[in-house]
Amino acid sequence: DTGVSQNPRHKITKRGQNVTFRCDPISEHNRLYWYRQTLGQGPEFLTYFQNEAQLEKSRLLSDRFSAERPKGSFSTLEIQRTEQGDSAMYLCASSSYGVAYEQYFGPGTRLTVT
Amino acid sequence: DAKTTQPPSMDCAEGRAANLPCNHSTISGNEYVYWYRQIHSQGPQYIIHGLKNNETNEMASLIITEDRKSSTLILPHATLRDTAVYYCIVRETQGGSEKLVFGKGTKLTVNP
Numbered sequence: 001d002t003g004v005s006q007n008p009r010h011k012i013t014k015r016g017q018n019v020t021f022r023c024d025p026i027s028e029h030n031r032l033y034w035y036r037q038t039l040g041q042g043p044e045f046l047t048y049f050q051n052e053a054q055l056e057k058s059r060l061l062s063d064r065f066s067a068e069r070p071k072g073s074f075s076t077l078e079i080q081r082t083e084q085g086d087s088a089m090y091l092c093a094s095s096s097y098g099v100a101y102e103q104y105f106g107p108g109t110r111l112t113v114t
Numbered sequence: 115d116a117k118t119t120q121p122p123s124m125d126c127a128e129g130r131a132a133n134l135p136c137n138h139s140t141i142s143g144n145e146y147v148y149w150y151r152q153i154h155s156q157g158p159q160y161i162i163h164g165l166k167n168n169e170t171n172e173m174a175s176l177i178i179t180e181d182r183k184s185s186t187l188i189l190p191h192a193t194l195r196d197t198a199v200y201y202c203i204v205r206e207t208q209g210g211s212e213k214l215v216f217g218k219g220t221k222l223t224v225n226p
Contacts, residue, residue, distance in 0.1 A: 033212070040218070042217055043158065043214070044216070045214065045215065048213060058213075091157050091158075093157070101148060102160045105156075105157030105159065108157055
């Protein structure tokens with residue numbers, strides 16, 4: 001499978017715990033994006049990487065959130081001290097330089113904070 | 115905030131054309147119109163994009179009005195698998211933000 005993959009697909013955690021999600025983009029894609037989607041809403045942009053550089057962050061990305069893409073390949077999104085409001089689907093997407101309009105999305109990680 | 119307005123829901127009979135409208139009255143000259151769809155429990159999927167000319171690919175056709183203030187996505191022969199939420203997005207492709215700004219989209223239900 002050469003699509004975008006995300007792990008885990010589902011995560012249940014207790015409030016106050018830290019969680020980390022992983023995204024593996026399509027191998028030749030140098031751009032990687034994180035979005036968050038709550039029930040009944042469209043995805044909301046969180047942050048974007050070009051290679052290993054984090055070029056844009058939404059104000060939605062509070063200081064409890066951190067994203068990395070250390071070698072310009074896979075990326076991780078960590079949420080510290082989770083809150084119930086963090087419950088959502090976290091989507092990762094990737095694209096190629098020069099074909100930036102077409103973002104390929106992964107299946108998402110559904111986070112439930114109890 | 116999303117720069118587009120779409121009806122919240124639409125129905126279509128299987129085998130018929132589905133015409134999904136989108137208003138983007140504040141679109142600027144260097145912004146493109148993109149369409150994505152999201153089938154239940156999946157990530158969004160790119161469908162098509164255009165600037166001012168009509169576009170067609172294997173999935174759909176995109177008709178953009180001459181003043182570029184609105185567009186229509188056409189699925190020529192809708193199938194049950196086309197049931198999804200369809201998002202219309204305007205975005206610059208060069209020099210602007212890389213992000214996609216999604217609204218609530220149109221939930222299309224294709225009925226047998």
